Amino acid sequence: xxxxxxxxxxxxxxxxxxxxxxxxxxxxxxxxxxxxxxxxxxxxxxxxxxxxxxxxxxxxxxxxxxxxxxxxxxxxxxxxxxxxxxxxxxxxxxxxxxxxxxxxxxxxxxxxxxxxxxxxxxxxxxxxxxxxxxxxxxxxxxxxxxxxxxxxxxxxxxxxxxxxxxxxxxxxxxxxxxxxxxxxxxxxxxxxxxxxxxxxxxxxxxxxxxxxxxxxxxxxxxxxxxxxxxxxxxxxxxxxxxxxxxxxxxxxxxxxxxxxxxxxxxxxxxxxxxxxxxxxxxxxxxxxxxxxxxxxxxxxxxxxxxxxxxxxxxxxxxxxxxxxxxxxxxxxxxxxxxxxxxxxxxxxxxxxxxxxxxxxxxxxxxxxxxxxxxxxxxxxxxxxxxxxxxxxxxxxxxxxxxxxxxxxxxxxxxxxxxxxxxxxxxxxxxxxxxxxxxxxxxxxxxxxxxxxxxxxxxxxxxxx
Amino acid sequence: xxxxxxxxxxxxxxxxxxxxxxxxxxxxxxxxxxxxxxxxxxxxxxxxxxxxxxxxxxxxxxxxxxxxxxxxxxxxxxxxxxxxxxxxxxxxxxxxxxxxxxxxxxxxxxxxxxxxxxxxxxxxxxxxxxxxxxxxxxxxxxxxxxxxxxxxxxxxxxxxxxxxxxxxxxxxxxxxxxxxxxxxxxxxxxxxxxxxxxxxxxxxxxxxxxxxxxxxxxxxxxxxxxxxxxxxxxxxxxxxxx
Numbered sequence: 142x143x144x145x146x147x148x149x150x151x152x153x154x155x156x157x158x159x160x161x162x163x164x165x166x167x168x169x170x171x172x173x174x175x176x177x178x179x180x181x182x183x184x185x186x187x188x189x190x191x192x193x194x195x196x197x198x199x200x201x202x203x204x205x206x207x208x209x210x211x212x213x214x215x216x217x218x219x220x221x222x223x224x225x226x227x228x229x230x231x232x233x234x235x236x237x238x239x240x241x242x243x244x245x246x247x248x249x250x251x252x253x254x255x256x257x258x259x260x261x262x263x264x265x266x267x268x269x270x271x272x273x274x275x276x277x278x279x280x281x282x283x284x285x286x287x288x289x290x291x292x293x294x295x296x297x298x299x300x301x302x303x304x305x306x307x308x309x310x311x312x313x314x315x316x317x318x319x320x321x322x323x324x325x326x327x328x329x330x331x332x333x334x335x336x337x338x339x340x341x342x343x344x345x346x347x348x349x350x351x352x353x354x355x356x357x358x359x360x361x362x363x364x365x366x367x368x369x370x371x372x373x374x375x376x377x378x379x380x381x382x383x384x385x386x387x388x389x390x391x392x393x394x395x396x397x398x399x400x401x402x403x404x405x406x407x408x409x410x411x412x413x414x415x416x417x418x419x420x421x422x423x424x425x426x427x428x429x430x431x432x433x434x435x436x437x438x439x440x441x442x443x444x445x446x447x448x449x450x451x452x453x454x455x456x457x458x459x460x461x462x463x464x465x466x467x468x469x470x471x472x473x474x475x476x477x478x479x480x481x482x483x484x485x486x487x488x489x490x491x492x493x494x495x496x497x498x499x500x501x502x503x504x505x506x507x508x509x510x511x512x513x514x515x516x517x518x519x520x521x522x523x524x525x526x527x528x529x530x531x532x533x534x535x536x537x538x539x540x541x542x543x544x545x546x547x548x549x550x551x552x553x554x555x556x557x558x559x560x561x562x563x564x565x566x567x568x569x570x571x572x573x574x575x576x577x578x579x580x581x582x583x584x585x586x587x588x589x590x591x592x593x594x595x596x597x598x599x600x601x602x603x604x605x
Numbered sequence: 606x607x608x609x610x611x612x613x614x615x616x617x618x619x620x621x622x623x624x625x626x627x628x629x630x631x632x633x634x635x636x637x638x639x640x641x642x643x644x645x646x647x648x649x650x651x652x653x654x655x656x657x658x659x660x661x662x663x664x665x666x667x668x669x670x671x672x673x674x675x676x677x678x679x680x681x682x683x684x685x686x687x688x689x690x691x692x693x694x695x696x697x698x699x700x701x702x703x704x705x706x707x708x709x710x711x712x713x714x715x716x717x718x719x720x721x722x723x724x725x726x727x728x729x730x731x732x733x734x735x736x737x738x739x740x741x742x743x744x745x746x747x748x749x750x751x752x753x754x755x756x757x758x759x760x761x762x763x764x765x766x767x768x769x770x771x772x773x774x775x776x777x778x779x780x781x782x783x784x785x786x787x788x789x790x791x792x793x794x795x796x797x798x799x800x801x802x803x804x805x806x807x808x809x810x811x812x813x814x815x816x817x818x819x820x821x822x823x824x825x826x827x828x829x830x831x832x833x834x835x836x837x838x839x840x841x842x843x844x845x846x847x
Contacts (some may be wrong), residue, residue, distance in 0.1 A: 190762040191713075192730035197645035199724060201715040261713015261728065261763030265693075268712050272693040279692040279716055370720045371686055371835045538832060539677075540724040541658050543645055 146311065146578070149411075154574045155311055157407060164406070165571060172564040179557020182550045183258055191261055193550045199537035200545040202530060205259035208555055210363055210526045211391070212252035212562075213286065214384070215519070218392030218399075219245025219293060220356035222421070223300075224349035233420050235584040236412040239577045240399055242297040244392075247565045249290040251558050258554060278366050285359040292355055296348045299341065303579040306331035320572075360388040367529070374443075374454035374533035383435040390428040391522035393421060394477075397515030399566065401508050403575050412576045418511040422481050425514065429478040436471075450538060457532045462544060466524050473521035477514040484510065607791065608702045608812040609770055611799065612822040613676060614844040617806035620674035624798035624807070625651045628678075631771060631797035633743050633757045635733030648727040650768035651678045651798050673846065676806075678798060679704060679725045679768035680830075682837035687717035687726060687767075696765070702812075702840055703772050709754040711764040718765055722835045725767055732762040746773045770809075771796035791817065812840065 146155070186193045196203050222241040226234035257263050273280050309324040331337060364384035367375040377383075397418065404413040443455045458467040484504035491501035503510045535543045547555075628634065628651040637646050656675040657664060664672050685704055687696050695710035696717055718726040735743065747758035756773035760766050775794045782789040791811045799807040810817035822828065823842050830839040 190729070190731045192641075192646070194730075195644075196728075196730070198647075198718070198727065199645070201718040201728060259714075261715065261765075262711065262761075265710075265712045268693045268710065272710065274692055274694050277690055277692040277716075279690065279714060283692070366716075370690070371722050371837075372719070534719065537724055538722055539654075539658055540645075541654075 146307065150578060150582075151311065153408065153411065154576055154578055155308065158308070158571060158574065159313060159316055161571070165567070168406075169564055169567050172560045172567065175560035176557040176564060179554040179560075182553050183557075186258075186550060186554075187263070193548065195546055195548045195551065197543065197545070199540040200531070200534045200543050202259070202534055203545055204527075204547040204551045204555055205255055207523065207526045207530055208558060209252050209255045209259065210384075210530075211523045212248050212255060212558075213359060213363060214388035214391045214522060214526070215395040216245045216248030216252065216289075216293075216392065217356055217360065217385075217388035218248075218396040219243070219296075220352055221389050221392060222396060223296070224352045224356075227345070227349050228353075231420075232584055232587060233414075233417050235580040236409070236414070236576045237396070237400055237417055238300060238580060239297075239573075240403055240575055241396055242293065242300060243566065243569055244395060244399055245293045246290070246297050247562050247569075248395075249286065249293060250565070251562045253286060253290065254561075255558055278362065278369050281362040282359075282366060285355070285362045289352075289355050289359045292348065292352050296345070296352055299345055299348065300577060300580070301327075301573060302329065302331050302341065303333065304574055304577060306333060307578055308573070323572075356388075357385055360384045367533075372533050373448075373450040373536065373538065375529075376451070377439060379435060379438060380529075383439065386428060386431050386435060387522055387525060390425075390432050391518055393425050393428065394515035394518035394522065397421070397425075397511040398519070401512045401515075403570070404508070407570070407575055409576060412581060415507050418507050422507070422511060422514075425511075426478065426481050429474065429481070429518075432474065433478075436474075454532045454536045457536060458528055463528060463532050467528050470521045470524040470528060473517045473524070477517035477521065480510050480514045480517070606700055606813065608840065609775075609794075610681070610702075610810065610812040610819045610823070610840040610842060611678060611770065611796070612808040612819045612828070612842045612844065614806045614808070614822075615673070615675075615846045616827075616844060617804040618674065618676055619804045619806075620653055620676065621803050622653045623801050623803050624676060624678075625649055625653055627651075627797040627801035628768070630742070631744055631757060632768075633733075633759055634727075634766070635729065635760070636735055636739060637731075641730075646730050648729075648766070650725070650727070650766070651676070652725075653677075677723065677725065677831070678796070678841060679770070680723045680837065681770060681840040683840060684836060684838045686720040686722065686835075686837060690716040690720040692716070696767075699772075701775075703770050703775070704767070705755055705769050705772055706765060706767050707753055707755055708758065708760050708764045708766065709752055713763040713765065715765065722832050722837065726765050727767065728765050729760050729762050733760055746777070748773055748776060 182193075194203060194205075219242040222234060223238040227238070257266060260266065269280065269283055273283075275281075275284075305324055306328040309321070309328045312321045312324060361381040361384065364380040368377055368380040370376075400413055400417065403409055440455070440459075443451050444459065446452075457463045480503055483498065483500040484507070487495045487500050487504040491504065495501040495504070531545060535545055537543075629636075629649075632650055634648045634650055637648065641647070653674060653676045656673045660672075664670060681702065681704055683698075683702065685698060688698055688704065691697075692714065693710055693712055695707045695712070696704060697707075698704050713728070715728055718724075718728055743759065744757040746756055748755040749758060756769065774796065778793040779789050782793065791814060795809050799809040808818045808822055810819040812820055812823065814820060819842070822844060825844055827844040829843050829845055831841070831843065833839075
């Protein structure tokens with residue numbers, strides 16, 4: 142029984158889940174290989190202590206914390222795309238919600254792992270529950286992260302439920318028995334009757350309403366870790382919204398990359414269409430404008446007032462040892478914005494200027510353009526987190542200025558965490574369809590029900 | 606209730622660092638190899654360092670140098686940033702105003718080390734080790750009960766430690782007075798750095814007592830607090846040079 146699922150949907154979304162081909166083993170093998178050294182070095186760090194890092198006094202925090210902030214930032218992708226777009230009733234979100242929500246869950250998991258790795262006494266982690274002081278900003282972060290992760294897992298699971306039932310009902314004869322068992326267990330007796338659909342729809346809407354403020358709270362609270370201290374460079378009241386904007390921005394970057402990868406690697410061209418990249422591209426441009434606005438606020442005001450404690454930190458970014466990271470970030474962000482904006486100036490047949498500057502190519506390749514912009518933003522936002530943390534940490538008031546260069550251990554662990562994130566993504570979608578089958582089918586019904594009358598476009602220069 | 610305070614007269618300080626050495630022997634602060642110290646991992650509960658810490662154009666170049674030596678135990682803030690950020694209450698202020706650190710509770714998140722504007726907090730990057738002669742002369746004093754490990758007790762790896770005004774000496778002095786069946790007097794408690802100070806530049810006592818030396822000296826027109834603008838209300842008070 143294929144549950145009235147079309148043969149084409151079955152072939153492109155369900156059938157590949159049972160084919161463990163060479164490309165899957167190659168990809169996951171490579172990712173596991175990348176993850177292995179870092180995990181081995183973490184065991185060494187556990188045995189010897191955090192001395193194996195380049196952390197010192199005053200740089201008590203380093204690349205681990207930069208990764209942590211970056212990871213919870215990129216995990217914002219799921220919230221924005223899935224929840225906000227669902228609440229707005231946007232139809233082009235449908236094929237991408239699953240990927241977006243999974244990125245939230247995996248990003249948060251890896252972020253949690255990273256913060257555990259940064260602890261001097263990970264064995265005492267539960268002390269935060271037993272002796273937790275709820276006045277401490279770090280506890281706010283732990284609470285918010287836990288709540289966000291649980292809500293995100295719940296949202297992902299809810300949205301998966303009808304598809305798991307579909308997997309249970311369409312499992313081929315040759316499928317391993319444990320997989321069939323797993324699907325029927327996870328499907329929670331989903332039968333797809335009207336009452337169940339109604340319940341699901343209601344719960345999903347509620348979760349979407351709840352998850353947005355939780356997501357915003359996590360990024361805000363993370364910024365409060367810094368802005369509630371008295372350290373120069375962090376005493377800023379705009380750090381909260383600045384972090385939220387950065388999170389949405391970098392989350393979109395990751396989503397572009399992940400969606401384009403899924404589209405190509407898992408041959409989902411029919412489902413993840415150019416339309417999605419173009420539409421999200423507009424939101425991306427808006428976010429980049431807001432990000433530049435915040436960055437200008439932070440930079441210009443501190444530079445103009447030249448306060449005795451604040452300015453040395455800013456000077457280190459503008460002209461000092463952090464200038465490469467700072468201006469690199471600015472350049473990457475300008476590049477990301479430019480590749481998204483430039484094609485918008487090209488209309489009709491590209492002129493010589495458009496061809497020379499590459500705008501014509503960008504216009505013709507919206508997906509490649511989005512991935513390029515996404516990668517620029519990912520690197521740029523990582524550098525932004527670095528530029529917020531490290532200049533302040535290395536410019537303490539009563540400790541000599543310091544230079545922090547991460548050790549091999551820290552770099553290997555960083556690589557391994559990002560590889561782990563990718564590995565979770567690749568393996569997860571060998572068990573569950575990367576595109577939400579029921580949502581896509583629902584979308585088709587919605588589309589079919591829309592009126593077919595088409596308003597002709599006004600003619601411009603003889604072209605329609 | 607007492608409010609313990611230290612006054613340091615910078616006019617009398619000769620930067621001999623005897624305070625730092627006395628502190629090290631009293632509180633069992635770990636010794637690190639020179640290359641680790643070079644990398645900023647030395648642990649000095651009581652530090653002696655030049656001010657400003659980073660040479661600027663104003664401090665000049667040798668031999669025309671204008672610099673000042675600073676000696677610094679924990680500033681023992683009344684409004685302490687370290688306590689506010691600790692997620693598990695491993696660092697706390699006792700009723701007599703001393704900020705203590707519980708090594709059995711600390712989770713090693715290093716938020717307090719980042720939050721402290723004075724840099725008085727230190728982290729155990731490795732398991733503390735001492736070479737043989739030092740190993741044999743560790744101070745056996747410790748404050749210990751279930752879930753609590755403080756004072757000079759040898760620290761485990763991965764926790765934060767700091768100056769506590771030798772709080773174990775206060776406990777000992779109180780116990781001594783109780784054993785002898787008499788009242789405890791404020792002058793029975795003095796931290797190791799104050800006891801050893803070569804130039805007698807350090808004064809210790811109770812700020813609540815209007816007649817104590819520290820209360821009198823705190824009123825001096827020379828008195829100032831380190832980074833007063835940070836709003837921490839220090840109980841370690843300095844007397845300006847000159």
